[in-house]
Amino acid sequence: MTAPAAPDFYAVIPAGGIGSRLWPLSRAVEPKFLYDLAGTGHSLLVDTWNRLEPLAGNNIVVVCGVAHKKTVTRELPALAQTNLVLEPSPKDSTAAIALAAAIIVRRNPDAIIGSFAADHVITDDRRFGKAVREAIATARDGYIVTIGIRPTEAATAFGYIEIGESLAVDGAPHAHRAVTFTEKPKSDVATEYLDGDRHLWNAGMFIAKASVLLDELRTNRPDVAEPIDAIAEAWDTHERDDVVAAQWKRIPTVAIDYAIAEPAAEHDRLAVIPGEFSWDDIGDFAALARLHNRGRSNVLATLGHNSRVLNEGSSGLVVSESNRLIAVVGVKDIVIVDTEDALLVTNAANAQRVKSIVESIRRTGSDDVL
Amino acid sequence: MTAPAAPDFYAVIPAGGIGSRLWPLSRAVEPKFLYDLAGTGHSLLVDTWNRLEPLAGNNIVVVCGVAHKKTVTRELPALAQTNLVLEPSPKDSTAAIALAAAIIVRRNPDAIIGSFAADHVITDDRRFGKAVREAIATARDGYIVTIGIRPTEAATAFGYIEIGESLAVDGAPHAHRAVTFTEKPKSDVATEYLDGDRHLWNAGMFIAKASVLLDELRTNRPDVAEPIDAIAEAWDTHERDDVVAAQWKRIPTVAIDYAIAEPAAEHDRLAVIPGEFSWDDIGDFAALARLHNRGRSNVLATLGHNSRVLNEGSSGLVVSESNRLIAVVGVKDIVIVDTEDALLVTNAANAQRVKSIVESIRRTGSDDVL
Numbered sequence: 001m002t003a004p005a006a007p008d009f010y011a012v013i014p015a016g017g018i019g020s021r022l023w024p025l026s027r028a029v030e031p032k033f034l035y036d037l038a039g040t041g042h043s044l045l046v047d048t049w050n051r052l053e054p055l056a057g058n059n060i061v062v063v064c065g066v067a068h069k070k071t072v073t074r075e076l077p078a079l080a081q082t083n084l085v086l087e088p089s090p091k092d093s094t095a096a097i098a099l100a101a102a103i104i105v106r107r108n109p110d111a112i113i114g115s116f117a118a119d120h121v122i123t124d125d126r127r128f129g130k131a132v133r134e135a136i137a138t139a140r141d142g143y144i145v146t147i148g149i150r151p152t153e154a155a156t157a158f159g160y161i162e163i164g165e166s167l168a169v170d171g172a173p174h175a176h177r178a179v180t181f182t183e184k185p186k187s188d189v190a191t192e193y194l195d196g197d198r199h200l201w202n203a204g205m206f207i208a209k210a211s212v213l214l215d216e217l218r219t220n221r222p223d224v225a226e227p228i229d230a231i232a233e234a235w236d237t238h239e240r241d242d243v244v245a246a247q248w249k250r251i252p253t254v255a256i257d258y259a260i261a262e263p264a265a266e267h268d269r270l271a272v273i274p275g276e277f278s279w280d281d282i283g284d285f286a287a288l289a290r291l292h293n294r295g296r297s298n299v300l301a302t303l304g305h306n307s308r309v310l311n312e313g314s315s316g317l318v319v320s321e322s323n324r325l326i327a328v329v330g331v332k333d334i335v336i337v338d339t340e341d342a343l344l345v346t347n348a349a350n351a352q353r354v355k356s357i358v359e360s361i362r363r364t365g366s367d368d369v370l
Numbered sequence: 371m372t373a374p375a376a377p378d379f380y381a382v383i384p385a386g387g388i389g390s391r392l393w394p395l396s397r398a399v400e401p402k403f404l405y406d407l408a409g410t411g412h413s414l415l416v417d418t419w420n421r422l423e424p425l426a427g428n429n430i431v432v433v434c435g436v437a438h439k440k441t442v443t444r445e446l447p448a449l450a451q452t453n454l455v456l457e458p459s460p461k462d463s464t465a466a467i468a469l470a471a472a473i474i475v476r477r478n479p480d481a482i483i484g485s486f487a488a489d490h491v492i493t494d495d496r497r498f499g500k501a502v503r504e505a506i507a508t509a510r511d512g513y514i515v516t517i518g519i520r521p522t523e524a525a526t527a528f529g530y531i532e533i534g535e536s537l538a539v540d541g542a543p544h545a546h547r548a549v550t551f552t553e554k555p556k557s558d559v560a561t562e563y564l565d566g567d568r569h570l571w572n573a574g575m576f577i578a579k580a581s582v583l584l585d586e587l588r589t590n591r592p593d594v595a596e597p598i599d600a601i602a603e604a605w606d607t608h609e610r611d612d613v614v615a616a617q618w619k620r621i622p623t624v625a626i627d628y629a630i631a632e633p634a635a636e637h638d639r640l641a642v643i644p645g646e647f648s649w650d651d652i653g654d655f656a657a658l659a660r661l662h663n664r665g666r667s668n669v670l671a672t673l674g675h676n677s678r679v680l681n682e683g684s685s686g687l688v689v690s691e692s693n694r695l696i697a698v699v700g701v702k703d704i705v706i707v708d709t710e711d712a713l714l715v716t717n718a719a720n721a722q723r724v725k726s727i728v729e730s731i732r733r734t735g736s737d738d739v740l
Contacts, residue, residue, distance in 0.1 A: 325712045325739045327727045330720030342695045350700030357697045369695045
């Protein structure tokens with residue numbers, strides 16, 4: 001066990017989203033975070049764990065659906081049983097993070113938690129650690145802190161955080177006030193943000209005292225906070241299952257951006273640390289292709305065990321989860337995802353539309369491939 | 371049984387080529403002629419048989435590889451055992467057609483044979499029959515006759531036949547001298563041909579007295595004619611197998627265009643009947659897409675039993691020989707061929723390059739998918 005960044009620091013990994021824009025690779029039973037999308041030899045979940053362990057030691061709490069208990073514990077043998085929080089059904093990020101915070105704060109009232117998605121790719125762990133340490137220092141001052149990523153292009157697939165004045169925080173020279181949160185912008189607005197140099201990508205990372213985070217939630221969304229507190233109160237008792245059964249279904253489904261971060265920005269309680277590392281949420285196959293082609297537009301990247309790909313003058317991405325031989329002849333910027341029971345062919349420009357195909361599949365009753 | 375076009379007319383169907391530009395649909399064990407590529411509900415071989423039966427009655431001889439004996443006899447229950455000619459190995463069209471002619475002429479010295487590939491698509495059987503009847507009349511006058519197709523575009527994937535003066539043949543008002551044979555031309559030459567209105571597509575159809583065809587071969591290519599005659603002489607005797615075993619390997623591999631048609635044109639013995647029906651040899655997936663999309667550029671055609679294809683704004687062709695769900699999102703002019711053990715993704719512009727992929731596969735030792 002490594003010495004943690006701060007003895008009271010707890011990392012939370014919500015391992016929730018299915019990543020339906022990555023269908024047919026990512027599925028309900030085998031979601032995105034279980035795949036080695038970064039090409040490290042480990043799943044994204046294990047990469048996330050390995051990135052957080054030097055900062056949090058064994059204080060890492062994973063929140064996942066009951067259906068993924070077996071695979072998550074198999075992937076993370078060092079995860080303590082008491083640090084695995086199982087959700088009976090998906091309720092979006094507020095429920096996952098707030099429940100973890102509410103459980104942790106009852107075990108350690110001084111806890112500072114940091115929440116980091118299980119399925120993002122970060123390529124510079126040292127700079128990531130530096131940003132988290134500044135965020136912890138800023139959280140100690142009572143702020144809810146996010147780490148914003150310096151944009152490298154006018155991306156329209158990410159949300160943006162506007163940076164305000166510098167905050168004078170000990171141990172956090174780069175802490176700034178976070179002024180606004182903006183949803184995925186239109187292309188012209190994204191270009192403005194990129195040029196203006198006052199906006200960072202929202203990477204969904206939140207660091208705060210558990211107590212501060214929960215107080216913010218209780219103020220803004222008592223309807224969420226109340227069942228969460230009830231469940232957390234019973235969590236480390238023999239009443240857990242009964243209370244979860246009674247309360248979980250009452251929790252509204254809402255993203256932490258709306259329930260906590262945006263109101264905190266309005267209350268001047270939100271801070272941001274610029275993260276000077278490369279980050280991607282690999283939200284679709286265009287992002288996955290970008291990651292593996294590293295900007296080389298004439299390359300056909302290949303992902304998957306035992307892939308057999310024959311390429312003649314093609315570029316883009318092939319994900320091979322079958323043993324089929326795949327021949328790709330003269331097609332540019334293509335995305336091919338081949339699995340045992342489903343095949344997707346699209347291109348980078350249409351990668352976001354994959355979600356609507358998944359919805360069509362659900363509507364037409366072909367759920368066997370979801 | 372239908373009354374034939376002429377009592378001495380014999381149709382020959384060489385069922386030879388693998389069609390490697392149609393890989394991975396067309397394979398060594400399951401070649402192109404066994405597929406329902408025209409969407410008629412029958413294989414191309416059965417379509418060819420059905421087109422010829424009204425003209426030749428039961429006088430239809432099929433030439434195929436020994437490996438395809440079982441599937442060919444299954445497809446053609448009306449084919450007489452004595453009319454099935456099995457090749458020990460592929461030797462191109464001259465060997466196949468000349469052997470059939472040499473066998474037939476020994477059974478009927480006055481036989482007129484007409485050779486028609488097993489894997490072409492013709493959509494107007496009535497006009498086809500009309501052209502064949504004119505070709506038979508012309509063959510009776512001692513000509514080697516081909517049926518040329520009126521070009522509908524400046525195709526570079528077909529050979530061309532230049533039409534000469536009209537021949538005064540009884541019962542064949544459209545018979546002309548065939549002046550030259552040209553291999554697949556460059557695009558500018560093809561455009562010239564199309565505009566000049568004196569060139570027809572070479573559809574590989576040859577009609578001639580069997581004796582005339584064989585004499586032409588004996589004159590031009592005695593090295594081919596000699597082992598063919600030896601085999602034919604023994605064919606309907608108990609010595610067939612021994613003679614085939616000794617002679618077959620001696621036969622040079624050469625296309626009938628070079629061994630017979632071109633020399634016949636030089637000797638003023640080649641005639642051509644313009645075929646006023648639509649024809650395609652479906653030489654590659656671009657041709658197959660064209661056939662099924664009928665010129666509508668925004669359509670995604672789907673071929674294959676039990677195909678499950680979800681399309682969002684794509685065009686081109688999907689051939690589905692697996693039970694996989696195939697989702698195609700926003701890709702234009704795409705060609706997807708999905709089989710149990712191999713997947714091809716290309717587009718119309720690159721369809722001719724598929725052959726080189728097959729050669730790569732052979733070189734890299736992945737013969738399991740050929």
